[in-house]
Amino acid sequence: MFGSxxxxxxxxxxxxxxxxxxxxxxxxxxxxxxxxLVLQFVLANIxxxxxxxxxxxxxxxxxxxxxxxxxxxxxxxxxxGERKALQTLWLGxxxxxFIMLLTQVHLLYTHTxxxxxxxxxxxxxKYTPRIFFASLFAYIISERSFIICFYL
Amino acid sequence: MLVALFLQVFCLLYSELHLAYIPSGxxxxxxxxxxxxxxxxxxTLSSLFAFxxxxxxxxxxxxxxxxxxxxxxxxxxxxxTSITHILDTITFRLLLGCxxxxxxxxxxxxxxxxxDMIIFKSAIAFITGMLIxxxxxxxxxxx
Numbered sequence: 021m022f023g024s025x026x027x028x029x030x031x032x033x034x035x036x037x038x039x040x041x042x043x044x045x046x047x048x049x050x051x052x053x054x055x056x057l058v059l060q061f062v063l064a065n066i067x068x069x070x071x072x073x074x075x076x077x078x079x080x081x082x083x084x085x086x087x088x089x090x091x092x093x094x095x096x097x098x099x100x101g102e103r104k105a106l107q108t109l110w111l112g113x114x115x116x117x118f119i120m121l122l123t124q125v126h127l128l129y130t131h132t133x134x135x136x137x138x139x140x141x142x143x144x145x146k147y148t149p150r151i152f153f154a155s156l157f158a159y160i161i162s163e164r165s166f167i168i169c170f171y172l
Numbered sequence: 173m174l175v176a177l178f179l180q181v182f183c184l185l186y187s188e189l190h191l192a193y194i195p196s197g198x199x200x201x202x203x204x205x206x207x208x209x210x211x212x213x214x215x216t217l218s219s220l221f222a223f224x225x226x227x228x229x230x231x232x233x234x235x236x237x238x239x240x241x242x243x244x245x246x247x248x249x250x251x252x253t254s255i256t257h258i259l260d261t262i263t264f265r266l267l268l269g270c271x272x273x274x275x276x277x278x279x280x281x282x283x284x285x286x287x288d289m290i291i292f293k294s295a296i297a298f299i300t301g302m303l304i305x306x307x308x309x310x311x312x313x314x315x
Contacts, residue, residue, distance in 0.1 A: 027193055034189050041182055045175070052175045059179050067190050071199035078196050140207035 027072055031084065038088040046092070050100050054108045057092045060085045061112035062119055065151050069144065113156060120152045177220070184216045218267035222260050230256030246305030250298055257293035261286060 038060070045056040064085035071078055097105040123145040131138045187209045195202040234252035237243065243251075265286050 030189060030192055034186070037182075037185065037189075041178075044178075048175065055175055055179060056182075059182070063183070063186060067186075067205075069201045070190065070193070070205060071196045071201070072193045073196045078198070081190050081193055136207050140204040143201065143204040144208065 027074055031074055034084045035087065038084050039091065042088050042092050042095075046095055046099075050096070050104065053092060053096060054104075054111060057089060057096075057108055058112045058115045060089050060092070062115050064089070065116055065148070065155060066119075066144070068151060069147060109159070113159070116152050116155065120148045123148050180216060180220060184213060188213065214268070218264055221267065222263035226256050226260035226263060229259060244305065245308060246301045249304055250301035253300060254294045254298075257296070258290050261289045261293060265289070 042053065042056060045053040064082035068080050068082040070081050072081055073079075074083070093105050093108065096108055127142060127145055191206060191209055230252050233255055234248055237251050238245070238248045
């Protein structure tokens with residue numbers, strides 16, 4: 021019955037799960053929601069390379085994280101202030117930088133694993149530096165444009 | 173601890189959801205994600221169980237060694253960390269072995285690999301113990 025809407029149903033489940041988790045973390049503490057957003061940020065940048073079809077449009081699996089991430093940052097901004105929101109964002113970039121360095125070192129190791137596993141690691145993590153810099157520049161540009169638009 | 177546990181479960185759920193998506197026609201990455209993350213559930217559960225059980229024991233061991241034997245903090249850290257790492261390695265390897273994730277052609281090679289890991293982790297525990305005790309010794313005046 022839902023065969024043609026399989027991805028859309030999964031997307032809804034994922035969105036509900038993300039928002040419910042985000043709200044749960046928000047109720048716990050600032051540290052909890054901050055850690056959750058950092059994790060979402062890292063996962064979004066790792067899983068961004070898989071392409072799916074949603075409502076007939078080609079997109080990536082990380083779209084939910086963008087929405088719940090923005091919602092989370094807005095919650096922090098409203099309840100804990102601008103400084104904490106920026107701190108969370110830079111924590112996310114630091115975590116991503118750490119993951120980028122770690123994965124590049126991981127790829128340099130001579131492996132004893134089966135070749136299929138090695139190929140999968142290379143295919144997924146070789147893009148991490150490019151994704152990191154793209155994310156960073158996209159964030160800086162969007163933040164600047166948001167401030168410019170806000171004060172216009 | 174609760175947050176860390178929740179984040180680990182979230183990662184597990186998310187990776188399963190990610191694999192469940194039907195890739196689009198021009199996607200080339202799904203196969204690679206499947207290779208890496210299809211065993212993720214077992215790995216996470218084994219790791220979680222091994223981590224929790226061994227680290228709870230590690231905390232108790234550290235307290236026991238420190239309070240009962242009155243040895244230096246470096247020795248306490250080294251002893252507690254070594255035993256924790258050894259137990260963590262053995263539990264994790266046994267759970268993975270039970271789940272048939274790693275092929276174990278001969279029990280002897282499995283044993284050799286486990287012993288290698290234990291030696292390597294003991295060396296790391298030794299370095300960690302030395303670093304922490306050195307740091308505590310140098311910063312004693314300021315603590």
